[in-house]
Amino acid sequence: MKIRKLGLLGALVLSGVFSAGYAQNDVEKRVEDLLSKMTLDEKIGQMNQLSFFAVDDKAIAQYSDDDMDTFLVRMGIAGGQGQKKPSEMTKNEKIKLIRQEAEKMLDKNFTQPIKEGKIGSLLNISDPEMVNKMQKAALENSRLGIPLIIGRDVVHGFKTIFPIPLGQAASFNPQLVENGARIAAVEARSTGVTWTFAPMLDISRDARWGRIAESLGEDPYLGGQLGAAMVKGFQGNGNLADPGSIAACVKHFIGYGAAEGGRDYNSTYIPPIQMRNVYLPPFHEAVKAGAATLMTSFNDNDGIPASGNSYILKNILRDEWKFDGFVVSDWNSIGEMIPHGFAKNDKQAAEISTNAGLDMEMVTGSYVKYLPELIKEGKVSMETINNAVRNILRIKFRMGLFENPYVDTKKSSVLYAEDHLKAARQAAVESAILLKNDNNTLPLAESKKIAIIGPMADAPHDQMGTWVFDGDKNYTVTPIGALKGDYKHINYVYEPALGYSRDKNTSNFEKAKQAVTSADVAVVFLGEEAILSGEAHSLSNINLIGAQSDLLKAVKSVGKPVVLVIMAGRPLTIERDLPYADAVLFNFHPGTMGGPAILDLIFGKANPSGKLPATFVREIGQIPMYYNHNSTGRPAPEKVMTLDEIELEAGQTSLGNTSFYLDSGKDPLFPFGYGLSYSKFEYSGLNLSSNSIPMEGSMTVRTTLKNISNVDGTEVAQLYIQDKVGSVVRPVKELKGFQRVFLKAGESKTIEFQLTTDDLAFYGRDLIKKAEAGDFNIWVGGDSNAILKGSFSITE
16 A cells, blocks of 8 residues: 555544544554554654753853853864854854754754654654644654654653652652643643653662652552542543543562662662562552553662563563553663663664663663564564554553644643642642641741741752752742742741851851840751752761751750741751751642742641651661661660660670660661641541451441641541461551541541451562461551551451
8 A cells, every 4th residue: 555645634534533444442453553553663763762852042142151152163164264263253153054954964863764754752842833844744744654752751741740759758649649640741742752660669768768658658558548539630531532641651560679788770689589579560550450551660670670671561560460551761771771781782782672671771772673674583573563653553542642643732721720729739738748846936926037047948949859860940939939929928037047058157057146136936957958858869978968957956056936837859867957856847849839849848838747758867877777677586676775874894796686776776767657737636446347358358447536726637547458478477557548638626536447368468479469367456547657566356
């Protein structure tokens, strides 16, 4: 069949929109019809993703004259025979020449290959007009008219930035997470972005790892519930073709969060049972929620890099989970199998990854370069290529890209819409965790004069957090911004004392103390700059950095009440700082509307309800420390020995010793699930519908939750279980349910959890998931140290 270029109408005909005998939603037939028409080069082109670049006059103008001159000379467009020297040109002439060269490069590297069907996806393009230009090249100027999928890291907001994912996890609110992802999708899709690389569902148990900021914490159950919610938000709750939806990409498959020493990209060793019970479950929940795509991780696990691991990509993902979307590599993770020592060159890396089941290659370029000869050599089969292309085309059809590939540039902007900002503010409120509140220091009366101290009080860029490519700091409302807006009636004095979080210059500390002296209370804003967390930003020391702890001490020395507000990308080791603050409000970087949200909490307009999604250790020597660790043969008792209790020249013995640190004990600073409120809650009357349940049966767990204070508030009630004896050692506790419960002052409510034996199933030595008969403990409470306890059993 000869295919003619018929413009947009022709492209729609070829896409199957008007094809005779095809229902518009008959995706598999459309995939096979299109696949049958494709050449090998066009098929491999669909497996090729490139990172886009475009240069406009404004961007060029930001470069120095020296950089412009160097570029012009190196590109051979100035300084040569018959050419002007750069010194003889005006800046505008330089800009014009560079732009012309950039446009040639754009055509050579993108437009022409797209017309030839050699690119299936572009990264990092979010200008609507340029998106339309590239889509036009694909749809109207290529042989088959296959649209591009446009990828962008929309991790916790596009323009309206929500709290970092670790912050959103602190809300324990799946609906809030879903709403945030939905808003991000609507904003991103309005500019032509159709695919995001989120959610990141790596179980993260080491706060030194910078990418813990992108994670949903340390718990598989919480991560799975919130990850599924995020997928639904991005993808319109299953309707990928909705013009306000974008495809989710669940990352990083698998084990990346367990990098040794918290060093990014490092090796992991996760044995099969632990992989099945801890690291895989959140990904499975996201797949069950309909995730369109997955991304492989950088790390090797037990010597096998994820981008070449056929067991996880075929046996688990495809055969067991029946995933039918496509898998993309992380940035150059295929090429990085060479320094791993797993492939000798790009050609072998392409062979390994393709045969392992990795459908699309991000930026490496080895598929396009080497797959044709690998097929000729019989090292990669055509069926392998066809399956990869099927997976990619299937998602493009489901997304409605063939029908709606273009951006309507005439539509009114949805960016920073009022309801988006309102939702971001509420997300920041629910994500904040009150860690300490001695003598009911918070909330503050609005009549008090406050001293605002610290480098994070007015840091619009850093407040947004890591992985923000498109957010504009000019839209960020900081605490100081909020004091000039919604809270302009508050009497305050402001002295940052430090210019930024790493600042060690203490010369302004006296000014800070004077400001505090003139006020009723000090509110000290400390934390981390955004760049200190995220990819490739691991730390071996997670104390408050720079001179911040010294600043806090200086403020406390004045003798006024001190409220410490922290904005950070990870849990910090703040035990040394707690004595110098009467109240501590911890915020994982809270995003665009973090400032007014924090003041809502400080002045009692809102009541803290966040809970820790990751354990806070006392010091880094305790890492890794997480609540759901396995039972040991010598568990620590309630009270353990300290260094000061060891007698001089004590005899060496291990009798009676248990698992703990002599210098930092057995407990973390704050446990998983911990978080205070201005309200006080009481749990009572744990009641189980039965003391035993049969295999495949269920039970109802009831308890009474009462607000015993005079302040309305929300409590996150949490259900934990322990399988006391198993065929493999089981964790001391596992989260199996949570509920956000709002109670008016003095109100009580009976809350219920449903628990089935499927909820109690786990993978044993045979790697088959099943529940086992036996005895269980059960707890309900406000954190992982819940004390309201019961017991039950599963019977055969």
